[in-house]
Amino acid sequence: DAGVIQSPRHEVTEMGQEVTLRCKPISGHNSLFWYRQTMMRGLELLIYFNNNVPIDDSGMPEDRFSAKMPNASFSTLKIQPSEPRDSAVYFCASLRGDRGRRTEAYTFGSGTRLTVV
Amino acid sequence: GDSVTQMEGPVTLSEEAFLTINCTYTATGYPSLFWYVQYPGEGLQLLLKATKADDKGSNKGFEATYRKETTSFHLEKGSVQVSDSAVYFCALTAPNTGNQFYFGTGTSLTVIP
Numbered sequence: 422d423a424g425v426i427q428s429p430r431h432e433v434t435e436m437g438q439e440v441t442l443r444c445k446p447i448s449g450h451n452s453l454f455w456y457r458q459t460m461m462r463g464l465e466l467l468i469y470f471n472n473n474v475p476i477d478d479s480g481m482p483e484d485r486f487s488a489k490m491p492n493a494s495f496s497t498l499k500i501q502p503s504e505p506r507d508s509a510v511y512f513c514a515s516l517r518g519d520r521g522r523r524t525e526a527y528t529f530g531s532g533t534r535l536t537v538v
Numbered sequence: 539g540d541s542v543t544q545m546e547g548p549v550t551l552s553e554e555a556f557l558t559i560n561c562t563y564t565a566t567g568y569p570s571l572f573w574y575v576q577y578p579g580e581g582l583q584l585l586l587k588a589t590k591a592d593d594k595g596s597n598k599g600f601e602a603t604y605r606k607e608t609t610s611f612h613l614e615k616g617s618v619q620v621s622d623s624a625v626y627f628c629a630l631t632a633p634n635t636g637n638q639f640y641f642g643t644g645t646s647l648t649v650i651p
């Protein structure tokens with residue numbers, strides 16, 4: 422299994438530009454999570470999906486952020502327009518959820534390091 | 539609500555020293571507990587887990603025991619190596635949380651030769 426695949430690994434963009442981050446979860450995993458990690462705030466959950474449906478987007482910082490999951494094997498996180506304070510590492514994680522007791526663990530991707538200048 | 543509290547770092551140890559990183563949790567129901575490790579420039583990787591009280595998770599010399607009476611899941615290693623330098627995250631998930639995990643703030647460990 423190739424694991425959770427994120428692209429690009431690094432992105433440098435100018436303020437005001439649109440940025441799209443991509444994630445391919447592990448096949449068979451039905452939950453997908455987007456996190457942001459910074460030195461100041463640590464690891465923050467932005468949004469998560471169960472069975473391609475957004476469940477909780479309360480962590481999305483503002484309307485400039487949007488996320489989609491058009492099918493079980495692909496998700497995007499878009500920032501438009503980008504700002505320097507969006508600079509962070511963005512992680513995607515997936516999980517094979519099951520009812521009742523949770524025994525499965527998240528698998529994280531390697532992350533996208535975003536720098537907005 | 540459900541949450542995890544872990545000791546603040548950074549922690550600096552000499553090689554072969556004993557390591558403890560404290561983690562306590564608050565949860566409704568019976569959570570599953572996890573430790574993740576993040577090496578520099580990488581994503582978080584599962585280190586070990588325990589899914590019920592008194593279970594002991596172990597991996598790569600690290601251990602943690604799920605203690606329901608003290609709501610704790612402390613990470614221990616008897617003899618750390620330089621290669622263990624990383625950030626360690628405690629996490630939990632509980633029934634009826636919609637598959638969501640709750641992470642601690644992370645504890646940075648540096649092991650010096």
